[in-house]
Each structure stands twice: as C-alpha cells, then as structure tokens.
Amino acid sequence: MTTTTPEAAIADARERIDTLDDRIIGLVQERMAVSAVVQQTRIASGGRRVNLSREMEILGRYRDALGRPGTALAMTLLELCRGRI
Numbered sequence: 001m002t003t004t005t006p007e008a009a010i011a012d013a014r015e016r017i018d019t020l021d022d023r024i025i026g027l028v029q030e031r032m033a034v035s036a037v038v039q040q041t042r043i044a045s046g047g048r049r050v051n052l053s054r055e056m057e058i059l060g061r062y063r064d065a066l067g068r069p070g071t072a073l074a075m076t077l078l079e080l081c082r083g084r085i
C-alpha cells in the first residue's frame with residue numbers, strides 16, 4: 001500500500017488544477033478567435049456584431065449544465081469574445 005502526506009496530495013492535485021486551468025485558458029482563447037470570425041463575417045455582410053438570440057441559447061446551455069454560476073460564466077465568456085455591450 002502506498003501512503004502519501006496531505007501536503008503531497010494537495011501539491012499533486014494543485015498540479016492537476018494548474019494543467020486544467022492552462023487547458024481552459026487555451027480553449028477560451030480558441031473560442032475568442034472563432035467568435036471573432038463569426039462576428040467579422042456577419043459585420044462584413046451588413047449585420048451587427050451582437051446576436052442576442054444566439055447569446056440566449058449559450059446562456060441557457062451553461063445554466064443547464066452548471067446552474068446559476070454557469071450563467072455568470074457564460075456572460076464573462078461572451079464579454080471576452082465580443083466586448084462589452
């Protein structure tokens with residue numbers, strides 16, 4: 001049986017959290033780039049930067065998966081992707 005100290009278990013878990021956070025940040029940056037393509041394409045064809053019905057869909061998906069804080073997370077992601085409105 002292997003035993004570990006609480007300090008070692010915490011250090012190990014924190015390393016995994018840091019790895020996950022790096023991946024999450026990378027995914028957010030990727031989302032921002034893809035969102036910019038959608039927005040630029042829409043604007044170039046005479047549309048607006050913002051599409052509120054699509055944003056409602058996204059807010060609903062995050063809320064269904066994560067509860068009320070999911071809505072706040074989705075709002076932050078949308079602000080990162082299209083700026084403040």
Ligand SMILES: O=C(O)C(=O)C[C@]1(C(=O)O)C=C[C@@H](O)C=C1
Pocket residue numbers: 035038039049050051052054055058078081082
């Ligand atoms: O899906 C779109 O139409 C987008 O422009 C992307 C996006 C997003 O980042 O998810 C950004 C701005 C819009 O208001 C809605 C959604």
